[in-house]
Structure formats: C-alpha cells, structure tokens
Amino acid sequence: AASPGQAGEIRLLLPPGPREGLRGASPARAGQGRAGQGCARRPRGRASPGRRGGTRPLAGLRRPLPGAVVQEVFAAHLLRPLARCLAGDAAERCRELALQLLRHGLSHGDRPAEALPVLLPALAQRLCPLRGCEPCEELRLGLLQLLSLLLRRCGASMAPYLSEVTHILQTTLLDDYAEVRRESCRCAVACAEAMPEHFHMQSESLIKPLMQTISHQHYRVRVDVIQATGAVIQFGNGKSMDDVLSHLAQRFFDEIPKVRQAVTTVIGEWLLHLRDRYSYFYKLIPLLLSGFTDEIPENTELAWSYWEKTGLQWEKENEDDLKDKIDFSVAPSHYPKGVTRPGLGCRELVSRNLSKILPGLCHDITDWVESTRIKASQLLYTLLLHAEDHITQHMELLLRTLYRACMDEESEVVRNVSLLSAELIGTFVNPKVSLRLITSAFEKTPVPSYVMILTAVIRGSPKEILKPHLTDLGNALSKAEICRRSEEVFYKEQLLCCVQALIEVCQEDCKEISLQLTKVLVTVMAIPCSQHLKEKVEETMCSLAEVQQLDGFLYLYKQHIIQLMEWVSVSHNCWTCYSPELLQLDVIATHSGPVIGEALHDFILILKTCLQPNKDPQMRLKLFTLLSQLLQKANETVNSQGQFLSYLETVIKDMLAPNLQWHAGRTAAAIRTTAVSCLWALIHCEMLSPKEILEVEGMLMPQMIASLDEDSKMARLMACRIVDVFFKVCGRQFDSDKLIKTYPEVLKRLDDASPDVRLAAAHTLTNCFKCLKDNDMKSLMQNNIRFLYQELLVHLDDQDQNIQNAVLEALKEGSILYPEMLVREIEVVVHKHRTPVYCNQLLHHIQSPKESVL
Template identity: 25%
Template sequence: MSLNMEEMCENLQSGERRTKLSALILLQDQCEKESYAQLHDIFDEIYLHLLKCYSDRFESVREKAVQTVTEFVNKLPPNDFHLMNIVSTLVERMGQQETLESSEEIRLLYIQKLLTLIQKYTVTGNKRSLQECYTEIISVLTKALRDAYPAVQRESCACVVALMNAADTIAIQPFIEKLTKPLYGMLNHKHSLARISAVEAIGRLALHVDPKNDTLSQLIMEVSPLLMDSMPLVRRECGQLGILLALELRDRYSFFDRIIPFILCCLKDDSPEVVDFIRPQWIKCGKQYFDENEAELSKQEIGDLPVKNYPPDVERPTIGCRAIVQRSLRLLSLITRESNDWKVNVRLHSLKLLYQFVLHAEAAMTAKFFEIYGDVARACRDPEAIVSTEAMKVADLMGRLFSYDDWIEHGFDGLVKNTKEGYLKCFYHMFAASLGTKIDDIIRVSEMLIGSEFSQTLKPEIQLYVLKLVETILSKSDEVGEQFENDKNEKLVLNSYVANIKVMALSFDSEQTNVVELQDLGQYILTKLAERQKITVAALHQNYFVSALNYVDNLDASLDDLTEPIILLNGLINIAKLRATYLPDLQEKIILVWENCDDSAKVKIFTSISVVMLQWTETINRQLCESIELLTNFVSSVIERHLLWHAGANAEAMRSMAMATLCAMSQGAVEEARIVLPAC
C-alpha cells in the first residue's frame, strides 16, 4: 500500500493526538514492508514532521515519534544530513541549560537513539561524520550524565564508551574535560550499576586524555576510593579499568605506578569472583610487558629460580607482572602513609595493596624495607583485628621473600630503638618466616629478649610474642644445631629460660585474657629446653633460676602487691618452687620484702610461700639432714620473725600467714617438721 505523503504530513501536524498516533503507527508498519528505496523517499519527505513531533505536547506522540525515527534509521544507510538534524533535535530537547523533555522514559529513548546512531556510524565506517557532531553530542551527554533518572545516566555512559571506542584522540581531546566532571559525580551514585557504568566510561575516556596535563592523574584519584566499594562488581570494574590502561594507554609506562594499584587491590579482594576475573587479564598485561622488553627480561628469566620459602597456596606472579611492579616501587611511601589513616577500610586497603607489592617485587623490594618497617610495625598493633592480621601477613611475606642478610640489621635496629608491641610483632613474623638464619643472630635475639623492656612488661601481647620468639629461636637453633658451639648453646638456653620464666611469672597471677595461653606456651618451652639439655624441668630450674631471680630488683623501696618486682618474685616462687640450689638467694629477696615493702606485698609473698611449702620434700630433693638444715635456716630467717606479736594493722594477718606456712610445712616436709617445729 503506497502512502499519501501529503495526507501523512497533514496528519503529523494535526492537533488531534489519535490522528498523529495513527500516522506514526502507519509509518512504523511501512518500515517493515517497503523497500530501501521507497523508505528513503518517504523519510526525505517526512523527517522534518517527525522531528517536530519530538516537541509535541502529548507524551505518547513524542514517544511514538522517537520510536518511528529509530525504525527508519535502523533500515536506512548512514546519512550525514539526517544525522545532523536528529542530533540537533536531541540538543534542543535535552542539551539546553534547562531540559525541555519532562518524561524520564522519553529522555531514555533519546539517549538510546543517540547510542544507536553512534554504533551505526562506527560500524559502517562513518566516524568522520560523528566528529562533525561532537559538539552537539557532547552537549547532550553532559546533560544526560547529570540526569535524575539512573537509567538515563547508565545509557549515557554506554554512549560515552561507544563514542570513545570510535573517536580520534586529537579530535575528541577538547571535549574530555566536559565529560569527566559529570562522570565524577556519578562515582558516588547510590546505585551500584550507575557507579559501574561511570567507571567503565572513565576508563575509555582515559585512553584519550592528553598526558601532558593532570587530567589523567585527577581521573585516577577520583576513581581510587571505589576500590573499597561495598559492591564486588564495582571493585571488579575498577580492576578492569586498571587492566585497560595497562594494556592500551599510550603513555602507560609513565603511569604504571598509578595504574597497577587498581589491579593489585583486586588480586587481594575478598570476593573470589573479582580475583578470578582480574588475574588472567593481569597475566596478559605481564605477557605484553615481557614481549615489549624481551631483550632485558629474557636474561632475567634464565636466572629466575623458584623461591625456596614461597608462601603455600599462593601462585607466583609471572616475570612480566613482577617486572611491572618492580619498576613502580616509588608508590610505596604513599601506600604506607595510608596504613596510618583514621579510616579502618583505608588502612586495610593499603595493607592488602602492600602485600601484593611485596608478593610481586620479592627481593627487589628489600632496599625499601627501612622505609616501610615503621609503618608495618604500627599496623601490626592496630586496634582493629582485621587490620593487624593483614599487617602480620605482610610481615610474614617480607620475611619469606626479602633478602635476609640485607634486612636483618634494620630489623634489629628498629626493635632496639622502638621496644614496642608493633615492632616486636613485625620482627617476629619476619624472623619466623625467614631462611638462612645465622647463629649469632639467634643469640642476639635471645640477649635482646631478656631485657626488662621485653620480658619484664605487663602488656599481654608483648608477653605472648616474647614467648613466641623464644620458641622460634629454639626451633631455628635446632636447624643449625651442628654448628652450635657449647658456650653459645649454653648462652641460648640461659637467655631463653630467663626470658620465658619472667614472662610466665609476670602473667602467673594476672587476670589478663591470654594467661592460659601464656602459661601453656611457657611450660612447653621449659620442656623443650630441658629436652635440649637432656635434663628434667626441675634440674633446669636448679641450674638457671638464680639468673632470673637477679632481675627482681628495687625491693628496697616501699612496693605494694601490684608493682612489677613483687609480681615477678611472686610468680617465680610459684613456678619454680623452693629448691636447694637457689634457696639462699631466694631468702635474701624475701627478707628484703619483709624489711621494706608494704604489707600487701608481704601477704602476697607469704601466701605463695605457704603454697609451695606443701611440696618441700619433692622440690628440695636432698638428704634428710641437709633438708633439715635448709628448712631450719629458712624458717628462722623468713617465718619465725612473724610468729611474734607486733603492733600494726596487718600484724595479725602476718602471724596468721606464718602459722599457715608452718602448717603447710608439716604436710610438705613431714620428717623435717618433726625436728624443726619444736624449735619454733
């Protein structure tokens, strides 16, 4: 059926909604039936009337007009004249300072129409025609990207992507900044799909940015916060942006240090979906870099031996991927600075990124250790468990992959100058994970641990890591046992014993949450030391207890039961008991308490004496005559003075404790008590 074009034009200009709709429906039907030549003639005659319907007062007419034009455009080949007319109409409806089109659905149709045009002219090779309309297209997109309707915004991002894929860089560069500003606004959109679309569009825009100005740096800075987005698909899109720039950005070598954080963060993402999506593409980036630098990297590949101490269940990055990261180490200062940020997610994000840097850079990053040591140490004592755990993973990895001989001195220096929980944790994880430990270093660690700043602290976490480090140096000494000289072995055992028993003593009677863990680990270490010396734990105490007792000082002051020397002495008595080899030395310390300390301290010590006295025969382990002599001396110097009446608020309590101790003696030293008690 041939159309009466004059009647059709009149109907399209009618004031009746039904008449115009009927005409538009008829035109759509003709698009399905007529040949290309006939459609071309029809459209040439009515296109102005169709475009005029875009501003019709009836929404249904405007919607049908857009759909009708779309049908014609899909059927007809590209035509520059029609392109300009259609785009100009879109500018009139959407690209003005005030948007004339009030319907969200029709605005969406406009943008879909624009996307169709861009794709059609790109596929058919008419990119130059699009270039002539850049000004109009950009004005429409700039407004649409700020639209209140999320679907319009997302479709606008799709238009930007399609346009950038087809654009000539020089021609599109003047318009880049106009598009970036509204896209930045979309990065904070409440809908995750809108954020994803914005990141994708920004990635395509970045390929055309002039590297001479700061636009690309600004672009990367704006997108970076989305690496911590709550939605995995948004984080994945950020990683995809990094992959795109690493593969296709012309000046990518200059921007690798800005680009690779997008990729590396996704490789350490909590979502397996993100990791699995990004990893193969990152390998592709590494292969491209290897191919571009084959002359240099192929030589490195020959000597690229497997790392002996590589973390289990972790895939080693390819040499190309490692090379990209190794040339970008100047970014480390920025990463570690963020590890001290006040926001938990920023600190966590920076540590995950640092982990990937260490994993890729391996020993090449050892030279940077002194720069990041303090920041990793601070992160190891972060109040948020999730952050401190990640920091300790970083420390473990550094110990595995860094060159031991090159970092160990810095490690010791930092620990000596900063005797803090964070440095101790960081050093422990690095030292425990490292290979090639030297005998002198093991001895040096043991000497450091017996210092009061480490093994005489009441901080639970430091106590725990002192014991862990003692356990570690004993294990490592077993690995090099054949090289140990007798005097060095003796020194190691002595230092390990002293550090261990001091921590056990200070935590013995405490209410801290990890007291059971500390006591169990301490007993394990004592057993291990005894086995090393091929003696019993009792003999171990007999041989080395005096050295630990010497660290109980300042007893000539007025100390109460909560002071560190009293807590230490009390714990030592309870753990090691009373033994013949050190009983005289212990008596001297107890007498100092009687002479100088507060009554609360005296009661605390007396209570412990009464408890350990129950095991006198077992722990003294001497012939009866010698045991009687030791007990007589102990009773006369330590207990007897408190049996006499003294004035004072706590004198009665001390007499009661003295009597309780004698009662305990009668049970723990039955034979000796028959001789000693009558003399009291």
C-alpha cells in the same frame, strides 16, 4: 496534507513491528492525528478509510528498499519537516512519531551524515535545559538512542558537532531517569570510538557528570558509567585520570559484584591499551591488584587474567632490559607454601613502582574508615609478595606502618599485617637488616606492636637463615628492659608468642638460647594474670624442653636453676615489693618443684637478706607467704635433696625470730602472722625430729606465747597449734617455770572470740596436762593444777558443744593428777551448770578406774 503518493511512501518507511522505546504507540495509529491538533478523532472501533483501501494494495511492498532510494526520499522530503516536528511540535505524539521516522530513515539511508546539520540542533534543543528540554522521559531516551545511532553510523563525520554532542551528554548524564543516564553512557562510549582523533579535545567536559553519576543508586547505571569512563579516558585526555581514579577505587567497595567486575575490566584495559599507560602504572597497578581479594571467584580470576596479560605484555616490550632476569629467574627455595609466584613482568612492574605506591598505601592502612584499612592491608600483602627482596629498600616506612596497623581494632587488618605481610619480610629480607631494625626499635620503646611484628618476621624466616642471629635475638628478648618492661597481659602474650615462634622455626637450634628463652618464659609467668596464660607458658616450656630432648619442663629448670637464681639475685639487696625479680623468684621457687632444692643455698641467702626487719614490709610478707607455701610440701620442694635441715638455724634465727618481735602497726602484725604461719608449716610438715623441734622451741617459745595475744585470729590459732606441738613433743623436758609462764596464756584463749582458737586451746591444755605426770612436777604445781581445774570447769559449760567436748577431754586427761581435788571442784560448780551431763561424765570417768581396781 501529504498527497496520496507521499502517504504511501511514508507508510513504506514505517517498520513492520512495534516501535521499541516509544510509549504506548502502535504502528496502526501512525497516521492518526490528535484531538485539538486539526484532525478529527474517529470513533473507537471504526476502521479508517486509509486502512481499508489505502494500505492493503501496498502490503506487498513491505520489503527493504535500496539505501539510495530511502536516502533520496528521506533527505529530500522528510528530514526537515520531521526535525521541525521533533524540535517544536507541542503534541507529544507527533514528536514521538517524528522520532521513530527519523530513526528508521537514518538506519536505512546511505548518507546519514547529510542529516547532521538539521538533526543536531534539534537534538540539542530537546535535550538541553536552556532550550526547552523534552519533558517526556521515554522521548528523552529515544532522542539519545537517535544520537547514538548517528554516532555509530556517521563516525568521524560527527567531529564538527563534537561540542554539541558533549554538551548534550553533560546534561543527560545527570538526567533523573536512570535509563537516560545509561543511554548517555553508551553515547559517550560511541562518541569516543567514533572520533578518537578529536574526542580528546572535549573529553574532560564529560568527567565531572560521569563522576557525579558513578555512585547512582541503580547498579546498572554504575556499571555503565564505569564502562563509559573507561572509554572516555582511553580515547580522551589523560589529564583526567587523577579525577576518576579515586571514584573508581571507591567502586571496589561496591556491594554489587558486577560493579566491581566492571572496574576491574576498565583498569585492566587501561593497563593494556592506554596510550600513556607507563605514566600511570603506579596508580593503576594498586587498583587492579585490589581485585585479587574480591569475595567473588570470577572477579578474582578476571583480575588475575588482566594482571598476567599486563605482565607478559610489559615483559615483551622490555625484553632487552630483562634478558638476564628471564634467563636466571629462579624462585627462592623458601618461597611461601601454597602460593603461586607471579610472573617476572608482574614482579618487575611492582618492584619498579613500589616507591610510588607504598606511601599512599601506608596512609590508607591507617585510614579512619574500616573498609579502607582492610582493603589496603590486603593489597599490601599482594604488593610485598610481588616485590620480594626489593622490600629491603622500603623497610623503614614499611615497619612504621606495620607497627601502627597491627594495633588496629579490626582483626582482619591485624591478620593481614602481622600474620601475612610481616611474614613476607622474614621470607624475602635478610634477617641482618630486618631484625636489626626491629630489635633496635623495641629496645628503645618496648611496645606490643614491635614484638608482634618481630614474631611474624621470625615465623616467615627460614631456619637456616635465622640460625646465625639466634643469640642476638635471645639476648634482646631476655633483657630486663624488654621482658620486664610491663605487667600488661597483652604485652606478655606477645612475648610468649615470640618465644613460641622461635621454638617452632628453629627447633633444636634453640638449645643455644635455652637459658634466655627460659628467662622470658619465667617473666611472663610472673605477672599476675589469668590461669590460661600460665598454662600456655607451661606448654611452651614443655616445647622448649622437647626440642632439646628433655623429658619435661622440670628438666629445663634443672638445666638452668643455678643461672636463674643468679639472674634474679643480682640486685636482691635493694628489692622492694614492686621489684619484678620478686615475682620471678616466686615462679622459679614454686614452679620448679624439687629442682629448687638444688639451688637451696642461693635461695636461703636471698631470703635471709630480704627478710631482715629493716627491709620493705610488703616484700617480707610476700616472701614469708612463698616460704610457707614451699614448707607445706617441703620434701617435694626445698628439702628434695635433704639439705634443708642444715639451714634450720639460719631460718629460725635470721628469718623467723626477728620478724616475730612485736612492733606497732598493722603491717608489722601481718608480718608476724605470716611468720607464725611459716613456722607452723615448718613444724607441721613432719620434717623435723623431736630434737630439732626442741631446738626450735628453745628459740621461739617466748615469741609463740606473745603471739597467743595477737589481734590476728590466724596468728593466735597458729600459735596455739605450735605450742600444742611443743607440749606434745617436748613436754617432759619443760621445767615448772616454763609451764607456769605458758599455760595461763593458753588458758586465756578459752575466752577467745574465735571458736577455732578456743578449740585449739583446749587441745593444747590436754597436752599440757601430759607434761605434769612426773610426781615432782605435779607436787610443785599443785596450786596451778587446782586453778586449771577451776577454769576448765567453767568452760565445760560453754555454749559450743565442740568446745565442751574438747574441755571434757582435757579434764579427763588432767584428772589423773589429783582426782579427789577435781571431784571436790566438780561438786562446787555442778549446780551452776545449765546441764550436769558433762560433769557427770567427768565424775564417771574419775570413778571408773577405782571401781575397776576394786
């Protein structure tokens, strides 16, 4: 038991306020024992004798004592007993009070280093698991706070105990209690700062536990670990740098801004103060620059601040080497708008380390983790912005990476690569180098990614620098193996974007490659794709016409129509339905409107060659469809110059007639149908005069009669209509033999399965009767007329009312020829009809003229 005097001294060492970090103990209970530890527990609520009479007389002495006095009392009488209590007492309360007394004594003593031989073994015993680790979390925290106090007060005197300290920290850095881990990190910082000359010998031993803790679930622990890592590397062994950089890089993806801020601070401090920082610039620069794209503005500003300081410091340290660049450093006239140019030191640091940074960064851009690819693509832009024209020597590696990255499924990566980084290539790299590399690549293997990068490079290039290379660009894009490479919509979209970029950048200079760009646009429009893409192509054509001061895209066609027709017709002798030129011809012919009439000779020549019966049937189908479409608006397309009729004989004899001949097979039938449709479009457009229609009838009437019996409903319908026009326009020129061959075939169509064909046949027979009004013709064909009456009266009872009305009109027209004969025929069949209404109407019509005459 302590003497009264000793008890008073002990009381003087107690702090006046509550003890921070100790669990549930108040100063008033400092002298209390615990049940079962040799001290009787007092009843609750009764004041202790010492409290009544022992402490009040000393209350006035609660003021700071001189450090020498504290040191003498503490070292001589208290240190060892308290250390033994701390290390081996079974009562948690005793260990707790001993810890507080030790902290107080060490805080106020003059020579705390004298306590190290006694305290360090006790701390190691309570904090290391092999020596009976302290079970209480709060006490472990207090012990570490005591260790931290020793490190701060003793400084270099702790050097002989460095191995014990690091051994303790190796354990506590992995403690289950988060606050213990945080305090361990602070101890590590204090240890590094206290013994900078010796710390490097043991620093490596702390790296592994720090890196195991750096991903702790509590963000405050992560922040403290990052700060501790900074100090351990700063004052320790640089060999550990490789072990920590990957872990720090991962913390840039941390969702907590303060964690990312801590990493930025540590990296920035290393770049400024690390002893061997020149050896690690290429590893540290990418990490700091990654902070430029942080979503928190404060973190971005912090990264910029450290980077500017680093650049200025490096610039000052290497002033002699940079003298010329400092004096003559001028920003390029075409520097990206809205972007602040980094300082000379920053640019030089990146340029000199780019060869070491770029390979690893290019690997990260194609990493399987999405967030890594995004961060790497953002960093690439920043690096290229600093490197400027030094990019040139890394073009091959850079382009290979960009080609892969711009096909990334993550849009943010594509934007950073194809819209930002690739544009910087156009800004800083001579087009003679960049364009040659890119065009040679996609000429060998045309893929969308090559065109995407080329587009971005063009957008980033200045107009005046790009002008000498326009012809080569236009020729490359318009090559068949490039623009016709694929019908893939995405590939065509990228070609379109490339043309748009050229027009936007070069403006009026595009006039010298207007034909090549038009070829590309025609090819893009030729693929079977969405209407949206076709509208974009048309808008681009308008833009190309506008920069040439033309009124619209039709004038663009007018300017190049002859060259375009020559372009597509080079190999027309061997076209098939799969030939891309066929689709291009379709676009030129339909999209150019009246301009196609100016190249009619070339157009007809292509059709004449490709519509021969020995050519690919599917191709002929497509061409007949195209011709039919044009003939529906002939005066606005093929006949816009009034020259189509001069090719009428060629169209009839060399195109239509051969393809109307009957051949077995469904494909041949489809060709005949399209040919008949084409003929109907030619006749229906009202471009032909009666004389020209008579010429057509003379050449094609047998084929039309044969077409009335085709399997295709459309062919039969078109044939009926064409024969109807022939009867209407040329009927009086028909002889009896021709009529006798024609009308039975038309009459058969009244039994057709299609109501439309039956209706067309009835109208055709109406005009057939008009052809027989001549007395001589009527006499020669009296029996044929009787047969017509009989057959038509049968169909007058058709189930379709529209057919009945059409047949009635035909009979009314035919009644003029032999009315009495028709009346007799009506009387024979009227009782057989379901209703006599139509027969009565016909009789009334026949008899009405006689009544009017009377």
